[in-house]
Amino acid sequence: MNPELSVVMPCLNEAETLAVCIKKAQGFFERENVNGEVVIADNGSTDGSQEIAENLNVRVIHVSEKGYGNALIGGITAAKGRYVMMGDADDSYDFSNMMPYLEKLREGYDLVMGNRFKGGIEKGAMPFLHKYLGNPVLSFIGRLFFKSKIGDFHCGLRGFSKDAFKRMELKTTGMEFASEMIVKASLKKMNIAEVPTTLSPDGRSRPPHLNTWRDGWRHLRFLVLYSPKWLFYYPGFLLFLFGLITSALLIYKPITIDSVTFDVHTLLFTSVSLLIGFQFILFYGLTKVFTVENGLLPKSDMYDRQFKFINLEKGLIVGAVLIILGVVLSFLAYNYWQEINFGDITNSSTLRLVIPAVTTMLLGVQVILFSLFFSILGLKR
Structure with a gap:
């Protein structure tokens, strides 16, 4: 039988934190008695991330086209679950606490977004510019342009039905994939819910893949061009x-x-x-x-x-x-x-x-x- 929930994690050299994220998701399945699977969408890791995932008995999908959006599209397309949860594999999101999302999905919502500003942002988890300028401004523009009620457009932890994902017809390949999902869901009049979620400091020792100004501009450009x-x-x-x-x-x-x-x-x-x-x-x-x-x-x-x-x-x-x-x-x-x-x-x-x-x-x-x-x-x- 196909699983009820697929947890998709994009991965590019996440050896330091990948195992922790996978074990949290697997622990959630066992504790909440959820028929689920973990799918790692690997975007060309060279640090042994694939072997770590395979040793924990999860599926690894190799996505050759570079980009955050490409990795997620590849992983979500390969997911077998009725519902999909996506989240970064840097241990900043708590995969052991996905029940609020799953409950909303079971109620019939097409997309369930996390809101870090309501759930709590731990000290050092989000850069100052992202917390007080980038995220609030871009989220405000998204709400204004597309009549959306989402308070945190860029929360990386979110759930949606596989059917809704197909109807969204997402195309962007980079970090703006996160904005496109909400924009398409809003334009297509899908049912969207929001739940509080916490953001913890990145568990990796290396810098994140996110580039503040480049990726911020890509998000802004997408919002403007789509309106x-x-x-x-x-x-x-x-x-x-x-x-x-x-x-x-x-x-x-x-x-x-x-x-x-x-x-x-x-x-x-x-x-x-x-x-x-x-x-x-x-x-x-x-x-x-x-x-x-x-x-x-x-x-x-x-x-x-x-x-x-x-x-x-x-x-x-x-x-x-x-x-x-x-x-x-x-x-x-x-x-x-x-x-x-x-x-x-x-x-x-x-x-x-x-x-x-x-x-x-x-x-x-x-x-x-x-x-x-x-x-x-x-x-x-």
Whole structure:
């Protein structure tokens, strides 16, 4: 019979602490009467870690592709249990106390996360920057971007069902694998629970594999790239709204604040803000289509509705109207220039026509190009 629980430990030269972790997990199985197995996902150890694991009668899965994520994907894929617990083999997590996780999994939760800030972090177990800057900031960004309630995004001890792991379709190969698991589970509306867990000092004498700045950046980069709404839409909407309002006011008349007058020269910059913001919004739309159609982000009801609302024909019409409006404004400015016999234009009212004319024509071209590319990306449908 297949075991109920598989404990997967990624391993890269963990000879000092591997046996302790394995024995704690095996002791847990025996004490709690759990049908379980330990799987060591070895990522190329050269210190005899494989022999230590084999002598303790556990399965060793050799994963040749380097990386924390690669090792875990290899080990979890090979696991035979209905549920999987993953944790580092450095003796910082207590594999003898996995019952709170297993109970939640038995209740039907897809993913059960540990929270070290609720369970307790022993002195020297977590570097100062990780404890007070890295983990809190990245966890806050994760909660904000993906509407998750998880308080500790990077706790290494976590449990999940094998079925949930398959549905997550995890792809990252490095340390950001930990963030991807929560992000995918949140986006796919899986049931997620959190239990307090303790973190002890690393039992190894050598430095950890984790690199503070490199791996912190990889986590942040993943969170941002997987949230096109925060990366493109919100900044773009703010720029577009600011540019639209200020441009409309400056087209109507100059604005004087104290002794400073904002006129057509400022209008140039506000129009640029409008164009850049609009470009961000369009890029959000294109990124959303690409990520959904290629299976990187889940499809929503709103996504299907946007294809009914936005199509090539509507885009071509709106773009053409904007271009025509720009041409009309340009013609009006040309008539004024003709009235002064094509001489030097000193009246700023002409620029109040020229700048909106150029802006609307550029907006029209952007809309047409967006509509064409949007339709190309949606050809799979």
